[in-house]
Each structure stands twice: as structure tokens, then as C-alpha cells.
Amino acid sequence: xxxxxxxxxxxxxxxxxxxxxxxxxxxxxxxxxxxxxxxxxxxxxxxxxxxxxxxxxxxxxxxxxxxxxxxxxxxxxxxxxxxxxxxxxxxxxxxxxxxxxxxxxxxxxxxxxxxxxxxxxxxxxxxxxxxxxxxxxxxxxxxxxxxxxxxxxxxxxxxxxxxxxxxxxxxxxxxxxxxxxxxxxxxxxxxxxxxxxxxxxxxxxxxxxxxxxxxxxxxxxxxxxxxxxxxxxxxxxxxxxxxxxxxxxxxxxxxxxxxxxxxxxxxxxxxxxxxxxxxxxxxxxxxxxxxxxxxxxxxxxx
Amino acid sequence: xxxxxxxxxxxxxxxxxxxxxxxxxxxxxxxxxxxxxxxxxxxxxxxxxxxxxxxxxxxxxxxxxxxxxxxxxxxxxxxxxxxxxxxxxxxxxxxxxxxxxxxxxxxxxxxxxxxxxxxxxxxxxxxxxxxxxxxxxxxxxxxxxxxxxxxxxxxxxxxxxxxxxxxxxxxxxxxxxxxxxxxxxxxxxxxxxxxxxxxxxxxxxxxxxxxxxxxxxxxxxxxxxxxxxxxxxxxxxxxxxxxxxxxxxxxxxxxxxxxxxxxxxxxxxxxxxxxxxxxxxxxxxxxxxxxxxxxxxxxxxx
Numbered sequence: 205x206x207x208x209x210x211x212x213x214x215x216x217x218x219x220x221x222x223x224x225x226x227x228x229x230x231x232x233x234x235x236x237x238x239x240x241x242x243x244x245x246x247x248x249x250x251x252x253x254x255x256x257x258x259x260x261x262x263x264x265x266x267x268x269x270x271x272x273x274x275x276x277x278x279x280x281x282x283x284x285x286x287x288x289x290x291x292x293x294x295x296x297x298x299x300x301x302x303x304x305x306x307x308x309x310x311x312x313x314x315x316x317x318x319x320x321x322x323x324x325x326x327x328x329x330x331x332x333x334x335x336x337x338x339x340x341x342x343x344x345x346x347x348x349x350x351x352x353x354x355x356x357x358x359x360x361x362x363x364x365x366x367x368x369x370x371x372x373x374x375x376x377x378x379x380x381x382x383x384x385x386x387x388x389x390x391x392x393x394x395x396x397x398x399x400x401x402x403x404x405x406x407x408x409x410x411x412x413x414x415x416x417x418x419x420x421x422x423x424x425x426x427x428x429x430x431x432x433x434x435x436x437x438x439x440x441x442x443x444x445x446x447x448x449x450x451x452x453x454x455x456x457x458x459x460x461x462x463x464x465x466x467x468x469x470x471x472x473x474x475x476x477x478x479x480x481x482x483x484x485x486x487x488x489x490x491x492x493x494x495x496x497x498x499x500x501x502x503x504x505x506x
Numbered sequence: 507x508x509x510x511x512x513x514x515x516x517x518x519x520x521x522x523x524x525x526x527x528x529x530x531x532x533x534x535x536x537x538x539x540x541x542x543x544x545x546x547x548x549x550x551x552x553x554x555x556x557x558x559x560x561x562x563x564x565x566x567x568x569x570x571x572x573x574x575x576x577x578x579x580x581x582x583x584x585x586x587x588x589x590x591x592x593x594x595x596x597x598x599x600x601x602x603x604x605x606x607x608x609x610x611x612x613x614x615x616x617x618x619x620x621x622x623x624x625x626x627x628x629x630x631x632x633x634x635x636x637x638x639x640x641x642x643x644x645x646x647x648x649x650x651x652x653x654x655x656x657x658x659x660x661x662x663x664x665x666x667x668x669x670x671x672x673x674x675x676x677x678x679x680x681x682x683x684x685x686x687x688x689x690x691x692x693x694x695x696x697x698x699x700x701x702x703x704x705x706x707x708x709x710x711x712x713x714x715x716x717x718x719x720x721x722x723x724x725x726x727x728x729x730x731x732x733x734x735x736x737x738x739x740x741x742x743x744x745x746x747x748x749x750x751x752x753x754x755x756x757x758x759x760x761x762x763x764x765x766x767x768x769x770x771x772x773x774x775x776x777x778x779x780x781x782x783x784x785x786x787x788x789x790x791x792x793x794x795x796x797x798x799x800x801x802x803x804x805x806x807x808x
Contacts, residue, residue, distance in 0.1 A: 334659035357636035
């Protein structure tokens with residue numbers, strides 16, 4: 205597929221992959237009637253709250269570039285989305301960011317109470333690893349599957365995503381050193397986005413060179429995604445974002461525009477997305493979708 | 507080893523195994539200086555708070571009975587203790603049981619704040635799976651290791667431990683049907699104790715018959731352990747338990763003595779421990795330590 209074609213087809217490709225991912229999430233989550241029902245309802249409430257499925261999408265694209273099928277990577281794709289969802293559920297708790305709305309709907313703990321909010325997050329995180337391990341017999345060789353589990357755990361844990369959330373909590377109300385902000389972002393959102401590409405590559409049988417290209421793409425895209433997110437928080441409106449515009453600013457969150465300014469942030473996002481595109485050039489036409497996705501991230505408005 | 511000898515040697519055996527487990531926990535947790543330091547300090551604060559290491563002990567004994575070495579099961583043993591610890595950290599949060607002390611020390615969130623309490627629990631749970639997957643290459647075949655990961659996830663998740671905690675939250679202040687109380691206990695503490703024996707058996711190469719014996723032992727011992735725990739909460743004193751005696755009662759927690767009475771609870775614990783002993787008779791002298799451990803649980807005072 206040419207890049208122009210990929211750009212044109214991207215919305216349809218993303219809609220089709222999102223349907224695959226949503227079907228797998230529905231299939232692999234315990235049914236809402238499984239007792240105790242409230243925890244399974246709460247898990248599904250948060251998972252089916254209208255997310256972009258960016259991490260599964262990156263895993264699927266990474267797998268395809270490496271020569272694999274959607275089936276090869278689907279357990280990993282589902283696990284990444286469950287982990288992303290749990291992190292939002294816990295982030296929204298009163299003891300953390302204390303958000304009542306996300307994507308225009310009341311947050312999990314507002315609907316089910318704080319205790320169930322904590323437990324639903326715990327259950328989603330645990331279920332991610334069950335999906336990864338249960339599906340292990342199918343498709344991907346066992347040793348490679350163990351490597352995928354280790355990658356996901358490292359990206360999600362205390363030196364990855366949870367480490368980034370810890371830095372975020374500690375940073376509130378402080379003016380951050382630019383280098384510290386970069387580390388915070390690379391952990392908080394970067395680690396899981398990077399892992400999404402790597403999980404895709406590993407499931408698809410990528411060699412170390414291809415993995416390195418995907419890793420570089422994931423790092424650049426992940427950082428750009430976060431910067432665009434920060435910019436949208438300032439510029440966006442509540443309806444499109446599903447949360448109150450300027451809420452990061454009011455909470456004195458550590459954001460890119462707050463440290464570098466709005467115009468420099470825009471330029472940095474564009475520069476990083478250029479590097480992301482370059483990183484997947486070696487894949488030729490196979491990488492066209494990843495190039496188109498980088499453009500999509502640069503242009504998103506919500 | 508004869509049963510009499512096992513009974514006599516059990517304290518020394520448990521002390522020796524506990525030292526092995528503590529050394530592995532120290533080796534496999536990120537160092538306390540790893541940034542962000544506060545999350546790694548909080549993880550270690552909770553892990554090294556003087557727990558009995560019952561789950562690792564059960565995994566080690568289960569592995570030995572099946573013919574394995576402590577090294578074969580150590581990743582599983584460490585993962586089970588990390589998961590147990592995270593469940594205590596989250597259970598103690600204000601939105602859950604709201605406990606300020608555990609094992610005589612301030613709880614994690616009292617020392618580090620509620621947000622870090624949530625994140626430290628998340629990090630411990632995630633790290634459990636990293637340890638399981640990282641160590642996978644060593645010793646145990648990859649497919650069996652994947653089965654171990656799936657068993658641990660199922661026992662810890664929404665149909666296991668988290669499901670039991672959910673029932674516990676929902677049960678507060680209510681009079682429970684005896685059957686519901688049994689389900690609650692079998693999920694909340696039973697699932698992980700049962701899994702500890704199974705993880706040990708799987709790591710040691712147990713066949714399905716041996717696994718079934720260990721599973722039965724684990725179920726009976728787990729339920730007895732919880733009943734004894736409930737009894738000690740009523741009878742114990744704060745110094746020995748490290749928490750306020752009668753605290754379950756005051757919170758109107760669903761407990762065995764509250765539903766069945768104290769004397770019937772004592773008899774039920776003794777009956778279950780008898781069944782646990784019978785379950786491991788087929789192992790002969792190899793099972794002597796498990797028989798002795800059942801006696802130990804029946805006699806514990808804290």
C-alpha cells in the first residue's frame with residue numbers, strides 16, 4: 205500500500221481493527237453476569253467507555269509489519285488495552301486525580317463507589333496477564349510469549365507506567381525541570397505505547413533490527429502523542445475531549461506547554477512525528493499504515 | 507522424614523525457607539534507590555513488614571513433594587507473596603477497610619499517602635508477573651511456566667481473590683447466608699492459598715493425580731486458615747495480631763464465628779485440617795511437612 209493510499213484508508217482501517225479489538229475484549233472479559241456481578245459490570249463499564257484503542261491498534265500494526273496476523277497479537281492487544289483502562293480507573297480515584305468524568309461519562313468510582321473502583325482496576329490489571337498467559341498455547345511459540353509478558357509487565361510497572369504516575373503525583377504544583385518532564389512522560393504514557401509496538405513486533409516474529417525500528421517509532425510517537433494531548437487540554441473544548449478543557453492547567457499538572465510554551469510544543473510534536481515516520485521507512489510499503497498513523501496523531505483534535 | 511520428626515523440625519524448616527524467600531524478594535524487587543525512589547521504598551516497606559510468608563512456604567513444600575527444588579518454584583513463590591502483599595496494601599486503604607496499622611506498623615498509605623498506597627499496590631501486582639515471566643527461561647519448561655502464570659492470574663483476579671474482596675465489601679453490615687460466606691472465603695483467601703500449592707506442584711513437575719492431592723490439601727488448609735484467623739480476631743490480643751482485636755467484629759465483617767458461633771467454628775477448622783492431612787497421605791513420608799503444617803495452622807496463636 206502506498207502512503208497516500210494508507211492516509212486515505214486509515215479511518216476505515218482503524219474502524220475495522222477497532223471492531224476486531226472490541227470483539228476480542230468482549231469475548232475475553234468475564235461475562236457481566238459472572239458473580240460477583242458488580243466487579244464484572246465495573247470492568248466492562250470502564251473498558252467499553254469509548255476509548256480510541258490506540259495501544260491495540262499499534263500492536264496490530266506492529267505485528268502486521270513484522271509479517272504476523274491479527275490473531276497472533278490479539279491477546280497482547282487486549283492485555284494492553286486492559287492495562288491502559290485500569291490505569292485510567294485508578295488515576296481518576298479521589299486519592300489520585302479525582303476526576304468525575306472521562307470521555308463524557310461518569311468515572312468508574314463515581315458509578316460504583318471508590319472501593320469497587322480500586323478493585324475493578326486491580327481486576328483489569330490481573331486479567332490482562334490471564335489473557336496473555338491463557339492464549340499462550342495458540343499461535344506464538346511459548347518462549348516468545350513469555351518475553352511478551354515480561355515486556356508488558358516491565359512497561360506497566362514501577363519503572364514504567366506506574367513510575368510515571370508516581371512522578372506525576374509528586375510533581376503536582378511544582379515547576380518541573382524539562383529533563384524530568386521528559387522522563388515523566390516517557391514513563392507515564394511512553395512506556396506502554398512503546399511496548400505496544402514491541403509486543404506487536406514480537407508476536408509477528410520480528411527480528412532484532414525490525415524490533416529496533418518499531419521501538420524507535422513507538423518512542424517518538426508516544427512522546428508526540430502526549431505533547432498533543434497536553435496541547436489539546438489547553439485548546440480543546442470539553443465536548444470533544446470528554447473532560448473539562450484546561451483541567452491539567454488548573455491542577456498544576458506537569459505539561460509540555462507549561463514548561464516549553466505552546467508554539468515550541470507544537471514544533472516538538474511535529475519534529476518527533478517526523479522521526480517516527482523516518483524510523484519505519486525501512487519497512488517500505490509495509491510500513492505505510494504506521495506512517496499514516498503518525499500523521500493522524502499530528503492532526504487529532506480530540 | 508516421619509511426621510513426628512516433621513512436627514519437631516517444622517519451626518526450623520520454616521525459618522530456613524523464610525530466609526530463602528526473603529533473600530529472593532530482596533533480589534527480585536527493584537532496589538530502593540531506583541527512581542522514582544518513593545514507589546520502590548513503599549513496595550519494600552510493605553513486603554518487608556514481617557509477614558509469615560505462608561504462600562511461598564506452601565509453594566516450596568508443594569514443589570518439594572512433587573520432586574522439584576526450591577529454585578524451580580522461587581519465581582512463583584515470590585510472585586504469590588507480592589500479590590498477597592498488594593492485596594493487603596489496597597485492603598488497608600481508606601476507601602476499603604481503612605486500617606492504620608498492620609502487623610504492629612503503620613500501613614503503607616499512612617506512611618506514604620493514599621495515592622502512593624494505590625500505586626505501590628499496582629506496582630507489586632505488576633511486578634509479580636514480571637518476576638514470573640522474567641525467570642521463565644530458568645528451570646521450568648516454558649509451556650508449564652505459562653500455565654503457572656495463568657493459574658496465578660486466575661486465583662488473584664475477579665473470579666478469585668479480587669472477587670472475594672468485592673463480596674467482602676458488599677457484605678459489610680449484612681448477615682450472610684452460610685453458603686455465601688463459604689464462597690466469600692474460598693475466593694478471598696482460599697483461591698491464592700490453593701494456587702500456592704498448585705504452583706508448587708506444577709513447578710515441581712507433579713502429575714495430575716499429585717496436583718489433585720495438593721489442590722484438595724490447599725482448599726481445606728486455606729479455609730481452616732481463614733476460620734482460625736476469624737477466631738483469633740475475637741480471642742487474640744492486639745500485640746500478638748498486630749491489629750486491634752475484635753476489629754472485624756466492630757466493622758461488621760462477615761466472619762465464621764459470627765455466622766456459625768465460636769465453638770462450631772473451632773470444630774470446623776479441626777475437621778478441615780483433618781481432611782487436609784488425609785489429602786496428602788498418598789505422598790507418604792514426602793508429605794510429612796505438609797501434615798505438620800496443617801497442625802501448625804490449627805495451633806497458631808497469631
